[in-house]
Amino acid sequence: MLLMVIVLCVGLVAGAPGKQPKDESLNHYMDLVMDNLQVMLVENGFDPVALPNTSMGFSDEVLGVVWHGEAKLYDGWMRGLASIHRSGNAEFIKNSEDRIRGLLASLSLGEMKGHYVCLAKFMDLGPIADVFIDVKGSDVYFEALLDTHQCKFRAEVLKVTKLGSIDVSIKGLSVLGWIVSSLMEFVMIFISGFIKNIVETVMKDMTDVVLDNIDLSPLGPILGCDPSAAHLVQLH
Template sequence: MAGRLLVVIALCLGLAVAAPQPKEDSLNNYMDLVMENIQILILENGYDPARLPNASVGFSDVVLGVEWHGEASLYDGWLRGLSSIHRTGNAEFIRDSDDSVIGMSAELGLSDMQGHYTCLAKFMDLGPIADVVMDINGGSAYFEATLDRTTCHFHADKLEVTHIGHISVDISGLGVLDWIFEIVVNLVVAVVKGFIEDTVSTIIYDFTNQVLSNMDLGALGPIVGCDPTSLHTLRLHSSQTP
């Protein structure tokens, strides 16, 4: 009998040791729901397709001993694909020295994106209008948020682009100004990269905090030690205190 009791005790101890710590599975589910709502906000607010900023670049060439100056202008630009932002790896809890959850982080990704510009080039009174087509081979971003225990909500502290894939640019219609092809390509790449980085770190960052501030932790609350029900009871009690 004593032998059996020892086996039971050993099994119980084994279960205690093997009991899992709060898993990132619930956090992944929470993060995926956050991303779905961000995608909706991106679409509803007109950022997919997003309007690209106008831009221009000057150039020059010597013709018959005379230096001529020209300009290539980009306008009517758009970019499609920002609403593809999604979680690419496991979301992770950020913990303090006492192993308490104080935040979360996640690697995010952008799927392939497409864009278009109209280009007007002016040189020696020539003004061809060219089509500029772009294909962007996705990108990646890093997200980090702090857990606010007074509200039981996360708040984004960081959302920044860490990588933008290769940007393929095809231009048709330059005609005799084909020699400015690389000049226009460099302008397009610089503008599109800057636009994606700025939009993610400002517009999509703001959308993220809108979503986080309106989304309860739900099943994640007990895991991170923040119970919205208790918080509500405390507020109710405080409001009734004379």
């Protein structure tokens, strides 16, 4: 974390005359934040991440009788969440008085791959199939606000703005092949919601932990926060 503070400090101070922070230094800062987030995701078991068990019901009419079946998905995993990275320039958020109040950045997730085991039951038939998942990345918006008393940025928004295409392939359903299209659609919707939830809750909280470990008090005069107030808060 010390390296992160030094890089940001050098970039901000040397970036422009009149103590106006150089925005390029924010790119280095965000890259280091993302590097730490990637490590946290791996160390905390989120890459690969276990996918929740889920199931889908279906039915069909055979000889005038409506039969109901169920496809259970279990032993699922997905790899690739730790591919999150900065994809656009980071920028300061400033108020009407040109004082820094936060920062924003465009982030992206790379390609993600996953797998489920599927047990489908219909009229006492129960083939086990493999479900393969391929997600072509995602766009993520990040925004943090400056806590002027603590001299730290706080993660406010980490939101999936565009989810890449989700390709699903299923092998092994044999006689229940007629449910493939419905099952594929179900998996696409489920995985879409799962990725958004992980990014906007778990990954946001982890990003906040990374930011909380970066004390920017030495940059107080530049960022417009009050290091002395931060020190008093820490004493309490």
